[in-house]
Amino acid sequence: MLTSQRKTLILDLLRRDGQVIAKRVAEDLSVSEDTIRRDLREMAAEGLLKRVHGGAMPLSPELPDFSTRKDVSRDAKQRLAAKAIGLIKPGQMVFLDGGTTTAEIARQLPRGLSITIVTHSPTIAAELEHHPSAEVILIGGKLYKHSMVAVGAVAMAAISQLRPDLFFLGVTAAHPVHGLSTGDFEEAAIKRHIAGCAIETYVLLTADKLDRASACQVLPVASVSGLIVPDDIDEAQLAPYRSLNGAILSA
Numbered sequence: 263m264l265t266s267q268r269k270t271l272i273l274d275l276l277r278r279d280g281q282v283i284a285k286r287v288a289e290d291l292s293v294s295e296d297t298i299r300r301d302l303r304e305m306a307a308e309g310l311l312k313r314v315h316g317g318a319m320p321l322s323p324e325l326p327d328f329s330t331r332k333d334v335s336r337d338a339k340q341r342l343a344a345k346a347i348g349l350i351k352p353g354q355m356v357f358l359d360g361g362t363t364t365a366e367i368a369r370q371l372p373r374g375l376s377i378t379i380v381t382h383s384p385t386i387a388a389e390l391e392h393h394p395s396a397e398v399i400l401i402g403g404k405l406y407k408h409s410m411v412a413v414g415a416v417a418m419a420a421i422s423q424l425r426p427d428l429f430f431l432g433v434t435a436a437h438p439v440h441g442l443s444t445g446d447f448e449e450a451a452i453k454r455h456i457a458g459c460a461i462e463t464y465v466l467l468t469a470d471k472l473d474r475a476s477a478c479q480v481l482p483v484a485s486v487s488g489l490i491v492p493d494d495i496d497e498a499q500l501a502p503y504r505s506l507n508g509a510i511l512s513a
Contacts, residue, residue, distance in 0.1 A: 263291060268301055269310075272318070276311060277473055277502055280439030282318040320475040322445075323434050335468040338492045342466040343367040345490050345513035346430055349464065352376050354427040357456055358386050360411035361432030363466045365389055371396060380426055382412040382452065399424075406449055413448040418455055429460035433480055436467050436489070438502035440475035441482040450478035462487040464511075469495055472503075483507050 263271075268291065276282050284302060288295040302318050305311050311318040343366035350356055352375060358364045360383035368379070368389035375395055381387055382401035390398050403417030409432075431453055433442045442465055444450050457463040463486045472495070483489070488509030491500065495512075504510055 263293075265301065268293075268298070269305055272298075272301060272305065273310065276318065276320060277438060277499075280320065280437060280475070282311070284317045287317075320435075320437050320440065320473055322476055323471065323474050335470065338468050339363045339366045339466075340370070341492065341513040342468070342490050343370050345511055346464060346466060347371060349428060350375065350377060351427075354378070355380060355424070357381065357424070357426040357429040357460055358383070359430060359432040359453060359456070360386060360409045363468065364430050364432050367430060368393075380424060382417050382421070382456075383410055385410045404448075406446060408446065409449060411449065411452070413446075413452045417452055421452075421456055421459055424459055426456075426460040427462065429456050429463040431457060431463050431465045431480070431486065433465060433467070433476075434471065435474035435476040436465070436471050436483065436503070437473055437475045438483060438506060440479065442480045442486070443476040444478055444480055445476045447478050450480045453480045457481060457486065464488050464490055466490045468492065472499060 272282055284295055284298045288298045302313055306313045312321050339362060342363055346367050347370055355378040357380045358367060365386055368386050371393060373394055378397045379390055380399040387398050387400045390396050401412050401417050401420045403412030404414040406413045433444050435443045465486050467489055469492055483503055483506040488511055489503060489507060490511045490513055493512035500510060
C-alpha cells in the first residue's frame with residue numbers, strides 16, 4: 263500500500279472511530295508500527311491530526327479571541343447566515359448564540375422581519391441596535407470574554423423561563439464521534455441548556471470546524487435538528503455526519 267493510501271485510510275479511521283491506535287493499524291495493514299508512527303508524525307506536521315502516545319486524535323482547533331475571529335472565513339459565514347435566516351418565520355422567538363458566525367445572522371436579518379431575538383451575547387445584541395422590527399432580550403450573567411457571552415447560574419435561570427422556536431448554536435469543532443464541542447466547560451453547559459429549552463437547534467459550521475474536537479462536548483451530532491455547512495464541502499467528508507443527522511443544509 264502506498265503512503266498516500268495509508269494516510270487516507272488513517273484519516274477515515276480517525277473520522278469513524280475518533281482515534282487511531284498505531285499498533286492496531288499496523289497489524290491491520292501488515293506493516294511495521296514504526297511505519298505507521300512515521301505516517302502519523304508526517305500527518306501531524308501537515309496539520310491533519312494530533313499525535314498522542316500510541317496513536318493519534320482529531321485536531322483541537324485554535325481558539326483566537328473574538329475580535330481576531332471576525333475576519334476568518336467571512337464569506338462562508340455570510341452564506342451560512344443567509345441560509346439560517348431562511349429558516350426563521352415572522353413572530354418567532356430566536357435564540358442567537360455568541361460568535362462571529364451568528365453575528366452575521368444578526369447583521370443580515372431583513373429589516374421588515376418582526377421577531378424576538380434572545381441572546382446572551384452583548385455583541386450580538388449591539389448588532390440589532392438599529393433593527394426596526396426585532397425585539398431584543400439580552401440574558402445577563404458572568405461574562406466569558408473569549409466568546410463574549412454570559413454564562414453561569416444567573417444566565418441559566420433566565421434561559422429556563424424561555425422556550426425559543428429556534429436556537430442557532432455556535433461551536434468550535436464538530437466530529438462524528440466526539441460530537442459538537444467547545445473549549446470551555448461553562449460555555450458548553452450554557453449552550454447545552456439553551457438547546458434543551460429550544461424547540462429546534464441548528465448548528466452553523468465553517469469547513470475548518472469539521473472533523474475536529476475541542477475539550478468540552480456540547481451535544482452529539484444526532485441531538486440537533488440540523489447542520490448548516492458550506493456547499494463546497496466534499497460529500498465523502500459529510501457522509502459520517504449524514505449517517506447521524508439527515509438534516510444537513512448546504513449554503
